Amino acid sequence: MAEQNVNSSATTTISLEETLKAILPDGKVEGKLPPVHLWNPDRTADIDMEIRADGSWWHGGGRINREKLVKLFSRILRQDPDGKIWLVTPYEKVIVHVEDAPFTAVRVERAGEPGPQQTLAFVTNLGDVTLAGPDAPLRIETDPETGEPSPYVLVRGQLEAKLTRPVFYELAELAEPAPDGSDTFGVWSQGSFFPLGSAG
Numbered sequence: 001m002a003e004q005n006v007n008s009s010a011t012t013t014i015s016l017e018e019t020l021k022a023i024l025p026d027g028k029v030e031g032k033l034p035p036v037h038l039w040n041p042d043r044t045a046d047i048d049m050e051i052r053a054d055g056s057w058w059h060g061g062g063r064i065n066r067e068k069l070v071k072l073f074s075r076i077l078r079q080d081p082d083g084k085i086w087l088v089t090p091y092e093k094v095i096v097h098v099e100d101a102p103f104t105a106v107r108v109e110r111a112g113e114p115g116p117q118q119t120l121a122f123v124t125n126l127g128d129v130t131l132a133g134p135d136a137p138l139r140i141e142t143d144p145e146t147g148e149p150s151p152y153v154l155v156r157g158q159l160e161a162k163l164t165r166p167v168f169y170e171l172a173e174l175a176e177p178a179p180d181g182s183d184t185f186g187v188w189s190q191g192s193f194f195p196l197g198s199a200g
């Protein structure tokens with residue numbers, strides 16, 4: 001899976017595990033996220049790192065089954081304005097080929113009174129929690145051919161999670177008419193209304 005303008009050669013082989021050990025010497029995934037938005041290394045590489053549509057991580061054609069390692073990698077993910085997604089450290093950037101979204105939302109919880117004051121909390125496949133609202137919007141993309149919706153919620157930076165089908169069904173059960181009186185249905189979270197689709 002080649003990527004233009006990304007260098008990769010035997011002389012620029014990057015040991016991600018060693019880099020992660022330098023960033024998180026105790027290996028803990030809790031606590032403050034590294035400031036990847038501040039890191040702009042010149043060194044880049046393509047080592048065939050991939051996140052598939054089901055949220056699984058792959059390297060060199062083989063699935064990465066070590067959950068702890070995947071969680072560590074996810075902490076240094078960044079999406080740049082050009083749409084490319086990278087693993088970023090102070091020393092190098094590794095391109096990540098993402099089939100759909102870097103995360104999947106596997107659970108949704110509602111807190112507060114139903115309606116504008118409620119908060120919807122989404123939990124990702126890697127344990128991130130994002131509260132939908134003005135700073136973490138929900139959006140729906142609709143396939144123009146099939147009409148099938150693809151729902152996403154912002155997790156951090158420009159990184160999104162795609163809602164799994166069961167989570168989207170749960171969300172649909174919480175839907176109510178839009179406040180503008182249109183035939184749109186949607187959900188509230190932290191005072192923001194997010195359309196899910198039309199009643200028709």
